[in-house]
Amino acid sequence: MPHSTNGADSRRARHIALVILGALIVVATYLYLVVWRPTEIAHTSTGRASLIAIGGYVIGAVLLAVGSIHRLPTTTVALIPVAIALNIVVGQIVSVIGLPVYLDSIGTVLVSVLAGPAAGVVTGILTNVIWGLTLSPIALPFAVVQVVIGIFAGTAARWGMFRRVYTAPLAGLVTGVVAAMVSAPIAAFVFGGATGGGAGAIVGAFQAMGQSLLGATTLQGLLSDPVDKAITFTVVALLLIALPARFLQRFPFARAHRVFGRTGPKAAQTALAREG
Amino acid sequence: MSSTVYVDRGSPVHRLNPMTKLVAMLCVIVIVFALPVWWVSGLVLAVAIIPVAVISRCGRTLSRISATILLPILVVLFVVQGLTFPGGKTALVSWGVFTVTSEGLHFALGIGLRLVCLVLASVLLVLTTHPGDLMSALTARGMSPKFGYIISSTLQLIPAFRDRANAILLAQQARGLSVKGSPLRRIKIMMPLLGPLILGMFTDVEDRSTAMEARGFGSTARRTSLVPVPDSSVQRVSRWVMPAVSLAVIVVPFATGAL
Incomplete structure (x- = not known):
């Protein structure tokens, strides 16, 4: 990422340190809650697991956002509010239309693909912060899930998985599996599995089959997240085809990693044909 | 709203x-x-x-x-x-x-x-x-002004965005788009809605970023506060x-x- 100010080396080192620290805290939180699995939390509500889940994930996400935001050029910063509004408005419309998916991360994926994972991480975290400020504070603890989406979508774009419409859903499936695993401890320890009507019923069904609370929320996430993210990634890939090539080429990240592969007049023609 | x-x-x-x-x-x-x-x-x-x-x-x-x-x-x-x-x-x-x-x-x-x-x-x-006061207070305490810009700007954008989405949905319905049907059919509705919505909103981004850059938005110097909290x-x-x-x-x- 180009940084136009001179003498910014020490500041940049500090931002990289923040990103690394944030990532370490998120990973450590996950490992503590899921892999090391404190025994007390399985059978009582008196565990400190919920504090660790909410604290570790929120602090980690905030550090990641603070470290990432300084690397963003003004074009990207101007793009992010539009992407966040897209996340929130489409997320709401989808719930009003009554679709069985969330589709609340289209903007995050779009920004990650155009401007890189750092921009996607900032978009994702701030989406949930603003969601928390305006609609429901319930979204706030899940900010870390959007971090996962931002990082994975940006990496998939770097590997060229958005050049073809059929490779995008694959990247979405993988992202969805990781997102489900990361969000499960929050759903289990902070919300007791009750994040929504349908989701709660599925968690209950898995518990009745003999799963632990964490196992039940993980399985519930694995049922819904991969499908949701596969659809989101496909929608973004289709949108990228429809957007004018001139707009797409404005982003240094997209140019440097040839995110769209074929460019120039031919791509623009295809875009026009699809639009018509 | x-x-x-x-x-x-x-x-x-x-x-x-x-x-x-x-x-x-x-x-x-x-x-x-x-x-x-x-x-x-x-x-x-x-x-x-x-x-x-x-x-x-x-x-x-x-x-x-x-x-x-x-x-x-x-x-x-x-x-x-x-x-x-x-x-x-x-x-x-x-x-x-x-x-x-x-x-x-x-x-x-x-x-x-x-x-x-x-x-x-x-x-x-x-x-x-007020979100504006919260942002000013946090920026005065060293939070990057980019956070303040993104959050305040989004809060203003959401109503405009929602209006535009509704207008597009109505326009597409006037063309004969049906919003009823199976879930798969309803996912298909998202595309004629999202395409124009995103194109329209994103074309504003370039002008806005040029204007912001011209006013020193990317500068890393410490700012003074216009409205002290x-x-x-x-x-x-x-x-x-x-x-x-x-x-x-x-x-x-x-x-x-x-x-």
């Missing part, structure tokens, strides 16, 4: 520095989550949150918003955990295959009261603090006292072995 829930009642709570309210909210949440006993949450609710809500004169709005958020979650929580909690042994009531266990209800009570505190405290902060020495002290008290409340029970 406004995208913030802020209501200006001019109460003493509204006049507090946003940082004071933010610190208070964080302290409440940390106490409630660190001391995982249901009566701690109840006590915090009765001693801290409800009195502040009464003083702020937003009690009715607060209960309306919180009820819409919390009711579905609490109902699902008690039903699901009451019936299927994995550690449930003591049966209270049972009909056929359904058995309500006291462990399950106890677990749901612990989680539920904690969630009530979390939601009430954060909604109260949002109700009594009122503060007092009492609040400055209380912002250190509140975390200290919370820490004591959390550590003492463990140190003395009471928990």
Whole structure:
């Protein structure tokens, strides 16, 4: 990422340190809650697991956002509010239309693909912060899930998985599996599995089959997240085809990693044909 | 339609520095989550949150918003955990295959009261603090102004975005697009909606970023504040006292072995 100010080396080192620290805290939180699995939390509500889940994930996400935001050029910063509004408005419309998916991360994926994972991480975290400020504070603890989406979508774009419409859903499936695993401890320890009507019923069904609370929320996430993210990634890939090539080429990240592969007049023609 | 829930009642709570309210909210949440006993949450609710809500004169709005958020979650929580909690042994009531266990209800009570505190405290902060003031206060304390720009800008964009989305949906319906049908069919509706929506919103981005760059947005120099947020020495002290008290409340029970 180009940084136009001179003498910014020490500041940049500090931002990289923040990103690394944030990532370490998120990973450590996950490992503590899921892999090391404190025994007390399985059978009582008196565990400190919920504090660790909410604290570790929120602090980690905030550090990641603070470290990432300084690397963003003004074009990207101007793009992010539009992407966040897209996340929130489409997320709401989808719930009003009554679709069985969330589709609340289209903007995050779009920004990650155009401007890189750092921009996607900032978009994702701030989406949930603003969601928390305006609609429901319930979204706030899940900010870390959007971090996962931002990082994975940006990496998939770097590997060229958005050049073809059929490779995008694959990247979405993988992202969805990781997102489900990361969000499960929050759903289990902070919300007791009750994040929504349908989701709660599925968690209950898995518990009745003999799963632990964490196992039940993980399985519930694995049922819904991969499908949701596969659809989101496909929608973004289709949108990228429809957007004018001139707009797409404005982003240094997209140019440097040839995110769209074929460019120039031919791509623009295809875009026009699809639009018509 | 406004995208913030802020209501200006001019109460003493509204006049507090946003940082004071933010610190208070964080302290409440940390106490409630660190001391995982249901009566701690109840006590915090009765001693801290409800009195502040009464003083702020937003009690009715607060209960309306919180009820819409919390009711579905609490109902699902008690039903699901009451019936299927994995550690449930003591049966209270049972009909056929359904058995309500006291462990399950106890677990749901612990989680539920904690969630009530979390939601009430954060909604109260949002109700009594204008997002602009919160951003100014945080930026004055060294937060990157980019965060302030993104958050304030999004809050203004959401209503415009929603209007544009509705206009496009109506235009497509006028062309004969049906919004009814199977889920797969309804996913297809998203494309003729999203395409024009994103194209329209994104074409504004380039002009905006040029204008911002011309006004020194990318500069890393420290800014001065145009609108200073009122503060007092009492609040400055209380912002250190509140975390200290919370820490004591959390550590003492463990140190003395009471928990």
